[in-house]
Structure formats: structure tokens, C-alpha cells
Amino acid sequence: MKVQLRNPRREVEVTGPINVATLLQRLEINRESVLVIRGDTLVPSDTMLDDDDVVEIRPVISGGAA
Amino acid sequence: MKCRVCREPAIIDIRRHNANFCTEHFLRLCRDQVERSIKDFGMLTRDEKALVAVSGGKDSLAVWDLLLDLGYQADGLYLGLGIGDYSDESGRLAQAYADRRGAHLVRVDLPGEYGYDIPAGSRAAKRAPCSACGLSKRHLFDQAAIDGGYDVVVTGHNLDDEAAVLFGNVLHWQTDYLGRQLPVLPARHGFPRKVKPLVRLGEREMAAYCVVKGIDYIVEECPMAAGNKHLGYKSALNDIEASSPGAKHSFYFGFLERASAMFRPEAEAEQDDLLHPCPTCGAPTGAVTPDGEPTTCAFCRLVVRAGGHHPPPRDASDVPVHLDTDRRRAAVQEASP
Numbered sequence: 001m002k003v004q005l006r007n008p009r010r011e012v013e014v015t016g017p018i019n020v021a022t023l024l025q026r027l028e029i030n031r032e033s034v035l036v037i038r039g040d041t042l043v044p045s046d047t048m049l050d051d052d053d054v055v056e057i058r059p060v061i062s063g064g065a066a
Numbered sequence: 067m068k069c070r071v072c073r074e075p076a077i078i079d080i081r082r083h084n085a086n087f088c089t090e091h092f093l094r095l096c097r098d099q100v101e102r103s104i105k106d107f108g109m110l111t112r113d114e115k116a117l118v119a120v121s122g123g124k125d126s127l128a129v130w131d132l133l134l135d136l137g138y139q140a141d142g143l144y145l146g147l148g149i150g151d152y153s154d155e156s157g158r159l160a161q162a163y164a165d166r167r168g169a170h171l172v173r174v175d176l177p178g179e180y181g182y183d184i185p186a187g188s189r190a191a192k193r194a195p196c197s198a199c200g201l202s203k204r205h206l207f208d209q210a211a212i213d214g215g216y217d218v219v220v221t222g223h224n225l226d227d228e229a230a231v232l233f234g235n236v237l238h239w240q241t242d243y244l245g246r247q248l249p250v251l252p253a254r255h256g257f258p259r260k261v262k263p264l265v266r267l268g269e270r271e272m273a274a275y276c277v278v279k280g281i282d283y284i285v286e287e288c289p290m291a292a293g294n295k296h297l298g299y300k301s302a303l304n305d306i307e308a309s310s311p312g313a314k315h316s317f318y319f320g321f322l323e324r325a326s327a328m329f330r331p332e333a334e335a336e337q338d339d340l341l342h343p344c345p346t347c348g349a350p351t352g353a354v355t356p357d358g359e360p361t362t363c364a365f366c367r368l369v370v371r372a373g374g375h376h377p378p379p380r381d382a383s384d385v386p387v388h389l390d391t392d393r394r395r396a397a398v399q400e401a402s403p
Contacts, residue, residue, distance in 0.1 A: 005285060012347055032081075032304040035273050042077040044086055045067045061226070061300050062123055062287055066222040 002010050003027070003062040016053065021045040024057070076119075078274050081311035089278055096213050096275050099266040100132045107249045109261035114217035116140045119207050120163075121172065122156030124276045124283045125222030127163050133220065133282060139221065143210050145203055146175040146185025149290055156284045163281060172214065174206055181374035184290060190372040195290035198368060205349060205365035211258040218253075223262040226269035229314040230299040230377060232321055237299075245329035248322070255341050258348040268314070347376065 003012050003023070014023060020036050020043055036043050037056040049055055067076040069088035076086035087095055103109065110116055118130040120142040133140040144160040157173070164171035177183045182190070188198035211219045228247070235243045253259040264272065276283050291297065305378050306313045340352030344363035351363035362370075369376065 006285065017255060020297075030301075030308050032307045033301070035270065035277065037277060040277075042274055044076050044079040046067050058273065058277075058285060059287075060124070060270045061261050061297060061304070062125075062269070064290075 001049055001051055001055055004054070004056045006057075006059055016051040017048050019045070020049065022048050023049060023055075027057070029057060034059055077278070078271075080268075080271065082268070082307070082315055083312070092271075092274065093278060095368045096128075096267060096271065097132060097136060100129070100263045101136060103249060103263050103266050104261075107261070109250055110138065110218045110220075110259075111264055112137055114139065114216065116218050116220050117172070117207070117211045117214060117216040118142045118220040119143050119222070120160045120204070121222070122159040122284045123222070124273045124281075125224055125227075125264060125269070126283075127222075127281050127283050128272045128275045128279075129220060129273075130163070131279060132168070133263070134169060134310070135285055136278070140169070141214075141216070142169060142171040143207060144171055144173050145206055146173065146177070147199060147202070148175075148177040149185065152284070152286070152289055159171065159282055159284055172210060174210060176202060176206075179377040180369055182369065182372035187288075187372040187374075191368050193368075194294070196294050196296070199290065201364055201368060205363070208258055208349065209347070212256070216258065218259040218261055220261055220263060222264055222272075224264040224267055224269050224272055225314055225318060226300055226303070228262070228265055229303055229318045230296055232318055233299045233303060234295060241329050244321075244326070245331070245334070248326065256343070256348075258353070266319070 001014055001016050003014050004010075005012065005027075012027075014026070018026070021031065021056075024031050024034070024036070031045060035058045036047075037058060038047070038049065038053055045051075067079055067086040069076050069091050070085040071091040071094075072088060074088045077089055078092055079086045116133060116138055118126065118133065118140050120126045120130060122144070130140055130142055142160065142164055144157055146157055161171060161173075163169075184195055184199045184202065187193075187202065188195040191198055193201070207219050207221075212218075228249075232244075232247060234240075235247060249262045251257070251260040251264045260353065267275075275281075287297075303314050303317075341350045341353075342352075342360040343349070344351045344353075344366055345360075346362045346366040349363050349365070353361050353363055353367070355361045366376075
């Protein structure tokens, strides 16, 4: 499957099937700091992802230190 | 995963609640948490006029959307900070949201009206970019709220923001800041009331809220904020949260319930004793010269150092602004000891 990442923007290929939680572990991404979006839809951590999916891993941390 | 409420397929799991939610019940959760914060902390009423500080990011657009959905009178305020493409895109998204909702967005352009931008301002004042940005935003939000006759300024600070600020303040024992770190700062001495209705909702929930509601927000991080301490504190807290769900909530709300009051007398005494109206803009300030004489506020000093200026009167419609500025100066003077 195609996995789109940000900061910096890049795309990696990951072999499915794999669930969301395992995908994040494999990419060493803290699940508290991202959303996983398949197509236009949020998917929770037990969702199985297949080879033909396109998945965005979107960071949610933002903010300056005023 | 199934929704905790209706057993339909879930779209999000929230580990600190040990629960999963479908779209409908996730949105209900967000609305309920905002209503609870507003009620518990006495933030605002539906009779009051609120000004929402809107950056084009997820949190500010989400809080504006939630307040409108809940029936509050909420206008937006967008500050153009002059941070290149980032500001252009965030301003476009803020305006697009306002247009879609038929909501009113007040716009202030820092380079156009004050003659400097955040990159130049931070270099000239030898401040970190986030410091120059925060100083400019706080001043201009307050000014716009007073000038526009708003009862309250609303910001999109969420649970992660507040926990990270608390973490930094505790690490450095900033006791004066700890005394002021509250979900509501009452109006006083020429400052408008400021409220944070998202304190019961996490950063991940706010991003999810925007995705579910189809709110287009700026996903990229501000280029000036990269590597700052605040983001580092958030990352550290998320590492703790991953192994101990609910840690951020316990940390922040435990502080409010058990420790915050201990620091308030110090913070209030400092605020009350030192304020005077800025000779240039009339805003309340505690700034003094090395000799202890009252002097211009930090914002006006930043404007001068950055080679900027205060906006000149544009036309007759500007008269109320000056009346309000004078009234603000008078309010500060009256309240000062």
C-alpha cells in the first residue's frame, strides 16, 4: 500500500495486510500524535489495511510557544 | 472496533476514555466536552459576543465551528503575520471557512497595518519567533476585542497545549505563569476576558473533528515553530500518554483542582501592583524603565525595534477605535493603584 507521510512530505510502500496499530509501530510513529486516514475516512487502530489502499498518516501536533 | 454508544463501526479510538466512537457520537462527544468546559468554568453565555482567534489551523477553526453549532455569537479574528506562503494559505483557509459558514471574520494584517512581519520582528527584537508572534497576537487580540465591543476572546488551546505549557512551567518553576494558567482569565484592568473551551479535548480529537466535519485547515506546521521547546514538551508528554493513557488529562486537571490556587496570589499581586496604561497605545502594561518609571508596552517597543508603526486613522469610521483606545487607557488608569 501507499503510505503518505508529512514533515517532510514523502511516500513509502508497505506490504499488507496489516492493521493500523502495527503499521504505526513499524514506522515508529506514536499513535497519540497522528490520525490515520484511508481515502477520506478516519480509521481506528484495529482496521486492517490492504495492499491496494492509499493511507495518509497525518500529524496532529502543532503550536508555537508564545 | 465498535462505537461505545451505539455499537456501529467506530472511526476513532480515544484511549484516555478507553472508548471508541462512530462519527455521530464522536461529534456529540466534542460538543458535550465544550459545553461542559463552558459551564464548569463559567466561560461565556449565549447572550455575549465572542471573538475567536482564528489561525487557519485545526484548533481555532474547530472551536469556532463548535461555538456556532452550539448557538453562541462568535465572530472570528485572523491576524496576517507575514510568514510567507504559510500566512497566505492560513488566511485563505480562515476566510474560506467563514464564507462557507456565513460567519464574520475580522482581518488584521501585521505587515500592512503595523509595518513589520514576524520574521523581521523576531530578528529586530532579538526574540524567538514564537515569542514575537505570541506577543503580537496577544496584544492585537485584546485590542480588537476591546475596539469591537466583544465580551470575550476565545482561543483554540486544547488539552495538549495546556498540558505542554504546564509541563514547561513546572520544569522551570515559573510560579507567576503557573498562577495565571487557567481556562478562564477574567476581564481586568483593560484586558478582555479570555477563555479556552477546548481544554477537555485533545489535539488528536481536534484534527479528527475537522476531518469528520470537512473543515479544511492548514496541516503543515508553522515554519517558524520548528524545533521549539513547546513541541518538544508535547512529544515528551505523548510518549508518556502512549504507555499511560489519561496522563495528560490527570496532569492538567489535577493541577487545576489541587495546585493552581496556591500560585494565584503571587500572580494576582504582580498584575495588580504593576499595571499602567501604555503611553503610546493605552493598553495595560507593567513595563518600567531601569529607573522604575512606567514606560511603553512590550508590543509598542517591538513595533519600534522592528521599524514598524501604528496604523494611522483610515477614515471617519476609525473614530470609535480611538474612543475605545481612550476608554481602555482610562479603564487601566482607574483600576491602577
